Amino acid sequence: xxxxxxxxxxxxxxxxxxxxxxxxxxxxxxxxxxxxxxxxxxxxxxxxxxxxxxxxxxxxxxxxxxxxxxxxxxxxxxxxxxxxxxxxxxxxxxxxxxxxxxxxxxxxxxxxxxxxxxxxxxxxxxxxxxxxxxxxxxxxxxxxxxxxxxxxxxxxxxxxxxxxxxxxxxxxxxxxxxxxxxxxxxxxxxxxxxxxxxxxxxxxxxxxxxxxxxxxxxxxxxxxxxxxxxxxxxxxxxxxxxxxxxxxxxxxxxxxxxxxxxxxxxxxxxxxxxxxxxxxxxxxxxxxxxxxxxxxxxxxxxxxxxxxxxxxxxxxxxxxxxxxxxxxxxxxxxxxxxxxxxxxxxxxxxxxxxxxxxxxxxxx
Amino acid sequence: xxxxxxxxxxxxxxxxxxxxxxxxxxxxxxxxxxxxxxxxxxxxxxxxxxxxxxxxxxxxxxxxxxxxxxxxxxxxxxxxxxxxxxxxxxxxxxxxxxxxxxxxxxxxxxxxxxxxxxxxxxxxxxxxxxxxxxxxxxxxxxxxxxxxxxxxxxxxxxxxxxxxxxxxxxxxxxxxxxxxxxxxxxxxxxxxxxxxxxxxxxxxxxxxxxxxxxxxxxxxxxxxxxxxxxxxxxxxxxxxxxxxxxxxxxxxxxxxxxxxxxxxxxxxxxxxxxxxxxxxxxxxxxxxxxxxxxxxxxxxxxxxxxxxxxxxxxxxxxxxxxxxxxxxxxxxxxxxxxxxxxxxxxxxxxxxxxxxxxxxxxxxxxxxxxxxxxxxxxxxxxxxxxxxxxxxxxxxxxxxxxxxxxxxxxxxxxxxxxxxxxxxxxxxxxxxxxxxxxxxxxx
Numbered sequence: 001x002x003x004x005x006x007x008x009x010x011x012x013x014x015x016x017x018x019x020x021x022x023x024x025x026x027x028x029x030x031x032x033x034x035x036x037x038x039x040x041x042x043x044x045x046x047x048x049x050x051x052x053x054x055x056x057x058x059x060x061x062x063x064x065x066x067x068x069x070x071x072x073x074x075x076x077x078x079x080x081x082x083x084x085x086x087x088x089x090x091x092x093x094x095x096x097x098x099x100x101x102x103x104x105x106x107x108x109x110x111x112x113x114x115x116x117x118x119x120x121x122x123x124x125x126x127x128x129x130x131x132x133x134x135x136x137x138x139x140x141x142x143x144x145x146x147x148x149x150x151x152x153x154x155x156x157x158x159x160x161x162x163x164x165x166x167x168x169x170x171x172x173x174x175x176x177x178x179x180x181x182x183x184x185x186x187x188x189x190x191x192x193x194x195x196x197x198x199x200x201x202x203x204x205x206x207x208x209x210x211x212x213x214x215x216x217x218x219x220x221x222x223x224x225x226x227x228x229x230x231x232x233x234x235x236x237x238x239x240x241x242x243x244x245x246x247x248x249x250x251x252x253x254x255x256x257x258x259x260x261x262x263x264x265x266x267x268x269x270x271x272x273x274x275x276x277x278x279x280x281x282x283x284x285x286x287x288x289x290x291x292x293x294x295x296x297x298x299x300x301x302x303x304x305x306x307x308x309x310x311x312x313x314x315x316x317x318x319x320x321x322x323x324x325x326x327x328x329x330x331x332x333x334x335x336x337x338x339x340x341x342x343x344x345x346x347x348x349x350x351x352x353x354x355x356x357x358x359x360x361x362x363x364x
Numbered sequence: 365x366x367x368x369x370x371x372x373x374x375x376x377x378x379x380x381x382x383x384x385x386x387x388x389x390x391x392x393x394x395x396x397x398x399x400x401x402x403x404x405x406x407x408x409x410x411x412x413x414x415x416x417x418x419x420x421x422x423x424x425x426x427x428x429x430x431x432x433x434x435x436x437x438x439x440x441x442x443x444x445x446x447x448x449x450x451x452x453x454x455x456x457x458x459x460x461x462x463x464x465x466x467x468x469x470x471x472x473x474x475x476x477x478x479x480x481x482x483x484x485x486x487x488x489x490x491x492x493x494x495x496x497x498x499x500x501x502x503x504x505x506x507x508x509x510x511x512x513x514x515x516x517x518x519x520x521x522x523x524x525x526x527x528x529x530x531x532x533x534x535x536x537x538x539x540x541x542x543x544x545x546x547x548x549x550x551x552x553x554x555x556x557x558x559x560x561x562x563x564x565x566x567x568x569x570x571x572x573x574x575x576x577x578x579x580x581x582x583x584x585x586x587x588x589x590x591x592x593x594x595x596x597x598x599x600x601x602x603x604x605x606x607x608x609x610x611x612x613x614x615x616x617x618x619x620x621x622x623x624x625x626x627x628x629x630x631x632x633x634x635x636x637x638x639x640x641x642x643x644x645x646x647x648x649x650x651x652x653x654x655x656x657x658x659x660x661x662x663x664x665x666x667x668x669x670x671x672x673x674x675x676x677x678x679x680x681x682x683x684x685x686x687x688x689x690x691x692x693x694x695x696x697x698x699x700x701x702x703x704x705x706x707x708x709x710x711x712x713x714x715x716x717x718x719x720x721x722x723x724x725x726x727x728x729x730x731x732x733x734x735x736x737x738x739x740x741x742x743x744x745x746x747x748x749x750x751x752x753x754x755x756x757x758x759x760x761x762x763x764x765x766x767x768x769x770x771x772x773x774x775x776x777x778x779x780x781x782x783x784x785x786x787x788x789x790x791x792x793x794x795x796x797x798x799x800x801x802x803x804x805x806x807x
Contacts, residue, residue: 184417
């Protein structure tokens with residue numbers, strides 16, 4: 001997206017903030033992209049808290065560990081590598097930065113894109129990283145060498161979101177032209193284009209066995225696709241005030257989690273099209289803010305907010321259980337560590353930091 | 365996990381060609397996960413296709429003569445190729461290189477007609493040579509052996525019958541027994557642990573046996589023989605043989621439950637394959653001019669269901685997908701056709717909350733359907749509904765039976781314990797590494 005994403009309220013931004021499901025030709029420059037967390041490993045860490053099923057609920061106790069500075073323009077996504085040893089962040093300054101989440105050190109810059117970045121995704125083995133850019137291409141990087149392995153060209157407009165399947169032989173990307181493309185990773189060739197939406201595709205995600213793709217767009221619709229045939233299987237429509245900007249499958253792929261501009265995060269049963277849970281309390285009316293599952297300790301939902309904080313909800317009770325304060329800008333990107341109780345969050349201008357929070361003591 | 369979204373009807377048989385993999389293949393085999401297809405070629409190589417990307421992801425190049433059979437280990441890590449060059453090669457797909465590393469090479473002194481992994485342990489291989497001999501090769505440290513399966517002959521046999529040629533050999537799905545078809549129309553059953561013959565079944569009128577096929581569920585197997593008939597049998601149970609007992613096993617005649625043939629053109633059959641649930645049997649017709657797959661409905665008393673037409677290139681092999689309603693059929697030009705069951709596009713799916721009705725329905729309003737309800741009450745009800753506990757982690761079916769590896773299901777079952785001894789490292793969670801292909805590297 002535009003590097004100055006969401007900076008000036010004087011232009012078309014307010015129109016977008018109240019965007020309806022109608023096709024909107026304006027360029028919503030104010031939507032920093034939405035990151036998805038890596039598929040969390042299903043096994044909990046040894047010190048994991050017992051599942052909060054009893055009356056007494058455990059609360060998380062996250063504290064700020066590191067503040068990573070280096071990006072010069074708005075951060076759009078943060079992602080932990082699947083083994084948890086690295087953290088990648090991308091920003092409108094067209095760089096991907098690889099950090100150590102434990103020490104907060106910058107390890108490497110991946111540079112090559114000519115315009116700002118909107119999203120990144122790790123391959124399951126952690127060797128490769130895919131990045132989606134406003135230069136209308138996706139690059140696959142070898143993270144160790146820092147070189148581009150594949151340069152995927154085909155989108156006719158900004159690429160807004162990208163994700164791998166579990167086998168990491170497929171990549172799915174969504175662009176501002178409303179198309180979803182499925183790529184053969186080994187060859188770097190586009191296999192299929194789904195004319196999925198009429199507006200910016202803001203998130204795409206594979207389910208566990210890669211038979212389904214979920215996508216959402218600023219036209220307010222969440223659609224589920226058959227990966228092999230490219231057929232649309234289902235459309236979930238939220239209310240008119242609830243333009244959806246981020247969507248992903250739950251770790252077991254039975255539900256989908258979506259965030260929307262009515263300041264609500266919803267968990268859906270996509271078989272019955274029923275909204276099972278609604279998480280509220282934060283503010284999200286304008287930006288593309290991501291949410292993710294935290295499964296390493298208690299079961300939480302984590303999301304950024306426009307009031308410069310990170311919110312943590314209890315998955316079952318839907319209560320806000322902790323609010324992380326410290327950022328000085330809108331928090332658009334969050335990610336949870338696959339094995340440990342650790343959260344990374346990224347913020348746009350003027351803050352420009354990635355912050356790492358961790359929960360060390362298992363307080364009850 | 366998404367069956368209810370993808371497939372509104374129960375699994376049925378495939379009906380249309382989905383894609384054609386130009387592979388120069390003489391036959392193709394799905395792997396047990398159903399994600400890959402291995403195609404054996406007459407130039408001695410085998411290509412592993414990824415069905416997601418429909419591209420070759422590995423070339424197994426090691427034989428100098430035609431590949432005659434391919435088998436996958438149960439979690440798809442190892443691939444076995446047998447060849448007319450007298451070798452069986454076992455490839456390890458977990459090696460992140462192309463061609464994959466050889467895990468083992470087993471050398472025989474005649475061309476190998478077919479070779480199979482033991483269903484529970486890929487260290488045990490059954491090989492059939494073109495000379496009509498079958499061997500069980502065990503490469504485990506404690507059991508290292510190469511044993512020929514010898515037909516036990518009773519004393520009153522004539523000299524002429526002294527030795528029949530073995531024409532096909534398979535493990536049964538449990539791995540307890542080896543079934544061998546002979547040129548004289550017999551099916552011999554051996555205990556795979558002790559390599560002792562436990563039964564000899566005479567199949568009247570069958571002539572030389574061409575192939576054997578087992579249904580994965582249900583105790584059924586089918587034979588294809590030179591009399592152009594596919595016969596289906598109920599799998600008998602066999603007692604464990606007693607060591608040292610002078611016993612040639614049961615000598616019985618098996619009566620088929622069904623006979624399948626083409627009554628009009630009387631074609632013979634190149635291959636047959638059961639559907640994963642055993643409800644359908646597909647036969648590949650050895651017609652020199654057409655590509656015909658006959659499908660019989662086993663659950664409906666073996667009734668002929670349909671004949672699929674795959675075009676002009678004659679068929680030489682078929683194989684059914686291990687889980688889904690898909691088939692791979694190979695043409696004599698080397699293309700592998702993947703058949704599937706197309707589902708019609710549902711345009712109603714593009715509109716949220718929209719249901720397509722087949723016919724006009726007169727809508728009957730429910731008693732209180734449009735009543736205005738108290739909003740507080742509605743919010744309360746929604747809140748109560750949302751209190752339902754949700755499991756976002758569990759119920760995942762693709763990571764369940766980790767324990768299946770190594771530990772026998774049935775303690776005390778000597779045959780299974782024997783097979784599970786020294787398990788291979790074909791564990792379930794392994795992943796095939798994606799190898800990046802250079803842009804100018806054309807396959």
